[in-house]
Amino acid sequence: MTFNPADLVEVQRDVKALIHIPFNALGILGDTDHADGGTSYHLGKNQLRDDAYSLTQSNRDKHATNAASAFDLGNEWRFEAANDTAAKKRAQRAFLRFNHLYVAALKAKVPGTEDIREIIYTPDGDEVKTFDVLKIRSGGDSNHRTHTHTSFFRDSEGRRAGAYRKLLLRLINQAISEEGDFMATVKQQDWDALIWRVEGLAAGRPAVAGGPTKKAPIGATTRLEALALKLEAVSRAVASVAPDVERRLQDDFKRIDADQDATLATIKEVAADVSLDGRLRTLLDKHASGEIDADTVVREMHDLLTGPTA
Ligand SMILES: [Zn+2]
Numbered sequence: 074m075t076f077n078p079a080d081l082v083e084v085q086r087d088v089k090a091l092i093h094i095p096f097n098a099l100g101i102l103g104d105t106d107h108a109d110g111g112t113s114y115h116l117g118k119n120q121l122r123d124d125a126y127s128l129t130q131s132n133r134d135k136h137a138t139n140a141a142s143a144f145d146l147g148n149e150w151r152f153e154a155a156n157d158t159a160a161k162k163r164a165q166r167a168f169l170r171f172n173h174l175y176v177a178a179l180k181a182k183v184p185g186t187e188d189i190r191e192i193i194y195t196p197d198g199d200e201v202k203t204f205d206v207l208k209i210r211s212g213g214d215s216n217h218r219t220h221t222h223t224s225f226f227r228d229s230e231g232r233r234a235g236a237y238r239k240l241l242l243r244l245i246n247q248a249i250s251e252e253g254d255f256m257a258t259v260k261q262q263d264w265d266a267l268i269w270r271v272e273g274l275a276a277g278r279p280a281v282a283g284g285p286t287k288k289a290p291i292g293a294t295t296r297l298e299a300l301a302l303k304l305e306a307v308s309r310a311v312a313s314v315a316p317d318v319e320r321r322l323q324d325d326f327k328r329i330d331a332d333q334d335a336t337l338a339t340i341k342e343v344a345a346d347v348s349l350d351g352r353l354r355t356l357l358d359k360h361a362s363g364e365i366d367a368d369t370v371v372r373e374m375h376d377l378l379t380g381p382t383a
Pocket of ligand 1: 115143144145221223
């Protein structure tokens with residue numbers, strides 16, 4: 074019968090420690106379906122047909138043992154304390170992000186990928202793709218929407234707890250931390266957008282105007298700047314102790330206000346992107362009606378204001 078080789082068991086144990094998914098979502102040897110087919114890398118030699126693709130398509134598979142030579146990595150990761158709907162969505166996005174990183178590493182022949190024959194994965198949770206280094210196989214069963222399959226050339230038995238394991242753990246960690254960083258960035262951008270709008274209101278701009286979020290909030294800054302200039306003018310006037318202090322002060326204040334008005338008028342022109350504002354409002358309406366959740370609002374608002382991200 075097929076057995077679980079020790080090196081892949083080590084990989085399995087470490088992955089489980091990291092993302093806490095059940096062992097049955099981290100499969101090595103094949104289940105009944107695989108056994109019936111008699112062709113899979115999840116099976117060892119004595120359960121395989123002689124013409125099995127996992128024996129015949131590469132010289133590296135010719136000297137097979139009864140060890141399985143594949144590893145399944147399920148989704149539904151759990152890497153944070155929270156386990157609510159939002160946490161589950163973050164976990165699913167980390168899983169998809171991992172798939173991209175993993176396949177990119179194989180395509181780029183990153184050290185640790187030398188023994189991988191193929192990865193069957195989903196880039197988006199829907200479509201299923203195969204990247205086969207032999208460029209023979211493609212497509213894939215729809216059950217790969219919820220797990221990522223890796224086949225190893227059979228001559229690699231015994232060494233996958235080395236460079237491969239290191240790479241796999243590094244990519245899983247990267248996917249998890251990038252998901253965290255991304256959400257932090259999105260929330261910061263959202264705050265920036267909100268602050269910009271509130272300050273725009275304070276500066277007398279219409280509330281409907283859209284606006285840039287990449288630059289500092291101009292409305293309030295201009296106001297504060299004007300105030301500072303006026304204080305400066307006061308101290309200059311007081312210092313001069315001239316008889317016409319009041320008139321000179323009034324003149325200075327008028328000039329400062331005129332400058333501020335000109336600046337605010339320019340801001341208003343730039344900010345009056347009503348089409349963007351309409352899209353933001355549609356987004357908020359969808360949220361109000363329950364069509365999309367707050368997380369989605371934040372992500373889509375981020376995309377609207379800054380252009381699409383990963
Ligand atoms: Zn599999």
